[in-house]
Amino acid sequence: MRRYLAVGLDCYLCLVTSGLIVRPYADSAALPRAVGLLIGPVLVLSFLNQVVLTAVVGAGAGKLIMGIRVVSLPDAGRPGPGQLVRRWLYGLCWLPLQPWYGLRARPVGTGGVGGPGPRTVCEEGVASADPAGLRQVRRSDLEAHRRAVAGRAV
Template sequence: MAQGYPPPQYPQNGYGQPPQEYGYGQNPYAQQPQPYGQNPYPPHGRPAPQPFRYQPRPVYTPDEVPAPPETSNWRRFPAILIDCLVAVGPAFAVADQAGNPGRNGAPASVPWIVALVATGLVLSFVNQVLLARRTGFSVGKGVMALRVIRPKHVMRPDTWRLTRRWLLGFVFLLFTWLAEEFEGAGDIVGVRTVRWKHLREYQQAVARLS
């Protein structure tokens, strides 16, 4: 009769269980696997990237597109200065011509200061009212790429509104220079000075929604 082999003997670890290094148990020092996409140790100390969250853009109708904003003082003040030079420069030439004595020592027909003020006001009115009504800008605003609009309907202002704005502009400039600071005029009599760039963007947005 053949004698059977005795069962294998394993070294005991004090608890009656096979040792862990033989593969019968789990390594208590093994690191648990991390879920995919979570890195607890980002490189170079940067935070882990956050998931992208889509934020829909506001949907407007043609009537709800915001009007172009008021231009900055850095563009408005040079435009006013150019418009003043356009009116005052020729006015000095006309005043010098009208205020000089005529031939044979005849007295001047118009005093120098009267000719200066009258010519300057006429040129200023033609530039800032009539020209702006026709084209949407004066000479100074055209050089600085500005336009005048009515913010309520984003359209070119009429002659009466431009005239009132022209008259109130002298009072505004007077108080501005007395206060030694230049602040935005805002929407005087419902007329706003905007950048031509912003006006074109508004027109393109309205055209796409129409």
């Protein structure tokens, strides 16, 4: 739930900021032109949030607010720029398709669970990562893990 709230915050902050940037130019524009004007700033702000900010501080704005960090597997270290760019591109394709996966996974009246969509949650107790080899973890869990690893090394 925390991860979905973080994604929602990221989307909200990106769209509101882009809307404020584009507003002076979109007042007199027709709707298709206004949407076209909005796409550029949304992509730039999304890249800055998901790649640049995550490379610098370990999480995007929504994840920072929700207390989540993005780590590289298996060492729980900082992700590299290539991993972050792959994750961002994957997210641009994955997130818009979630309603489709949700509709295909649970046909009405069957109560079925699952489906063909990508998995990003724990399945049968095994943590899975996104295709870039990254994982989102709570900041407190990451700190506890690092203390435990440092204690074993001593």
